[in-house]
Amino acid sequence: xxxxxxxxxxxxxxxxxxxxxxxxxxxxxxxxxxxxxxxxxxxxxxxxxxxxxxxxxxxxxxxxxxxxxxxxxxxxxxxxxxxxxxxxxx
Numbered sequence: 001x002x003x004x005x006x007x008x009x010x011x012x013x014x015x016x017x018x019x020x021x022x023x024x025x026x027x028x029x030x031x032x033x034x035x036x037x038x039x040x041x042x043x044x045x046x047x048x049x050x051x052x053x054x055x056x057x058x059x060x061x062x063x064x065x066x067x068x069x070x071x072x073x074x075x076x077x078x079x080x081x082x083x084x085x086x087x088x089x090x
Contacts, residue, residue, distance in 0.1 A: 064089055 068089065072082040 068082065068085050071077050077085070
């Protein structure tokens with residue numbers, strides 16, 4: 001007879017393929033969750049440039065008139081150019 005400790009330890013020597021597969025799946029799920037969490041945190045901390053900040057007036061989905069007004073406000077075109085383009089668009 002092996003006694004208490006021998007019988008207790010002997011129960012853990014066995015190999016259960018279902019348990020091993022479940023362990024691997026849980027490990028993959030944990031690592032995947034940590035990766036997704038890290039990506040989310042980087043996006044939250046890093047922030048994104050607001051629409052239109054790239055210098056492209058059409059990146060925000062605005063109209064041609066809004067783009068024209070933005071160019072005039074930035075000083076990229078003169079008043080005469082603005083009025084001419086405004087008449088062309090209207």
